[in-house]
Amino acid sequence: MAVDPIQTPPPPPSRSNAYLFSDPLDSHPLWFKPDLFLSPNFDSDSYISELRTFVPFDTLRSELQAHLTSLNHELIDLINRDYADFVNLSTKLVDVDSAVVRMRAPLLELREKIEGFRGSVESSLVALKNGLEQRSEAAATREVLELLLDTFHVVSKVEKLIKELPSVPADWSNGDVNLVEKNVVSNGSIENGTNVRETQSMLLERIASEMNRLKFYIAHAQNLPFIQNMEKRIQSASLLLDASLGHCFVDGLEHRDESVIYNCLRAYAAIDNTSSAEDIFRTTVVAPLVQKIIPHGPSGVAVGASGDGLESDYQEIKTCINKDCKFLLEISSAENSGLHVFDFLANSILKEVLSAIQKGKPGAFSPGRPTEFLMNYKSSLDFLAHLEGYCPSRSSVTKFRAEAIYNEFMKQWNVGVYFSLRFQEIAGALESALAATSLIPVHNSHSGHWNSQDLTLKQSITLLESLRSCWREDVLIFSCADKFLRLTLQLLSRFSNWLSSGLDARKTGNTSSNSGYEWAASAVPSDFLYIIHDISCLVTEVCGGYLDDVLQLLSSCSIDILDLVKQSILQGGKSLNGLIPLVINAITESLxxxxxxxxxxxxxxxxxxxxxxxxxxxxxxxxxxxxxxxxxxxxxxxxxxxxxxxxxxxxxxxxxxxxxxxxxxxxxxxxxxxxxxxxxxxxxxxxxxxxxxxGVSSDVSDPxxxxxxxxxxxxxxxxxxxxxxxxxxxxxxxxxxxxxxxxxxxxxxxxxxxxxx
Incomplete structure (x- = not known):
């Protein structure tokens, strides 16, 4: 039976008229690449989103429809080309069902064998997993048991070693060597108290290392009943160790026994109890020294303190540190000693000094008296710098400054309030001078001649004095240098605004008694001559010697900062100099x-x-x-x-x-x-x-x-x-x-x- 070939589909949709003058219908624009459709990683969404960034949607849709139509044509052409083979394909498939039955039997048999093998493998796998789990549980149990045994042995060892220590911790309080010798287990080679202290310190270091091991074991098995039952024994051993170690350390400090101190510090470091060593040193050595220099009662009330000055006190404290504390600082900062975890400078010395000042001289921190406050603040910075001199490296200095007590010490000095008081003092003086109702000439009556560089008006003199006050040694705090620089520029701006506003008010006639510019109304041309002279002198000084002094004080800053400071002060002088033409105009108008x-x-x-x-x-x-x-x-x-x-x-x-x-x-x-x-x-x-x-003739000229x-x-x-x-x-x-x-x-x-x- 003959079958008609497949009908060819209708032609593709017509394109726009623009295609009449472009490529043939079967060609594609450069941006359309049909080969990308055959890529295994082809994604239609990403493909369309990328094309839509530069191709209109209608153009893209038309191109895709044209490509689909061409594919349909190609498929039909292929089928029509081999159409006879395509139709005869079904006539060649003879006795397909019987062939399928013959092939199914061996496949079913193979499936049964595979399922049986899979079952045996799964049962073996389950048995293997159970064995591994039992083995893992046994290993874990064994590990816990070993941990418990080690813990028990360590506790017993610590208790045994503690028994070798003096039975009464108070025996250490007086450094009684005879009492110590009675409780020391040795080979009979101990002859004096020094050997006793050293032996005890070595024993304590050993106990501390064992206690460190014990803490490690407890951290890994703290929830076990066995460990909980031993908790009292461990706590008792820890207390005895702390007490004995403290007495041994105190005894070593009293006798300045470097070996004993070194062993005790290693023991404290082993049990991670550096704070106890720092507190003992503070209360035993530092506190009595500071108490003599800055006496204060237990309630915090000063005892016999005279004044709140700290400079002399710091000098005495420096001497005491060099005499009585330097030996311990050198031991703790020795290279490769392992004692870098201690910070006696901050947590012992500085902490005790801060406490003594707070209790004995609380007024030293008060900014209400700016002069005394600044002296104490600078003395304190010098004291901190002296302490930093004991730091062996730059990293230790950084660590010292990062300590909490260091930051607390610096917070006691409220430099913000100090600057506010200085601001009111300096700016208030200028404001009072500018509030005068007239210009006040100040002549140099006590000298025999006039200096052309001398200022003539009280307002100008007050401005220059205020500017200099910002950078005086007894006023400036370097950490507030930016604020004092801003105050300097504000003073220049205030003076310039006072002068320019007064001249404007004089010009507009707004110089009433409440305007604040009465001086401009009462000024005569000779007064303005004084102003011109003073402005010239001020600009010369501000942009000359005054600027050099400021830059010298800030010489430790970077070049960029110094350049900004220089430009800002020069700009202030420039704005002041720009007032001279206004003053000249005022004189001119008056004349x-x-x-x-x-x-x-x-x-x-x-x-x-x-x-x-x-x-x-x-x-x-x-x-x-x-x-x-x-x-x-x-x-x-x-x-x-x-x-x-x-x-x-x-x-x-x-x-x-x-x-x-x-x-x-x-x-x-x-x-x-x-x-x-x-x-x-x-x-x-x-x-x-x-x-x-x-009718009179007008031709006759009038002579x-x-x-x-x-x-x-x-x-x-x-x-x-x-x-x-x-x-x-x-x-x-x-x-x-x-x-x-x-x-x-x-x-x-x-x-x-x-x-x-």
Missing amino acids: VDEAVKGLKDVKAIATTFRMTNKPIPTRHSLYVSGLLTPLKKDFLDTEKHSPYLTKETMNELRHGAATAITGRYYDMVAEIVNVARKTESSLQRLKKGAQRRT TVSDTDKLCMQYFLDIQEYGRNLSTLGVDAKEIPAFQSLWQCVAPLDRQNVINL
């Missing part, structure tokens, strides 16, 4: 306001020429001589102001004031002349109109000089005199733009182009 009062006669001259028939003027007005009087009075007296003003500043003030006064002069004259000319022009037009109405011309001539004579007065001050009137405009405004036509005074 101009004073000089402008004399310009009121300028308007009176215009009224006089308008209301009277005055002749043509031939000399300047009297008011001209008084216009520059404020400048002459304040800046020509070089003997009075030479200590305060440099030549450059004086010239700047003169030119600035002359320019401003000339500008005001020009504005007033130009307005008057313009009004006069407009008025005269209007009158002439009215006169000509009247003449035309009456008289007008009032406006007379007024301009008067002003011209005045500004000539004004220009000559400027020359006497050292100011060239020709260089002032306002004077040039004024000249052109009133000068005759034949003289407007050339200024000739």
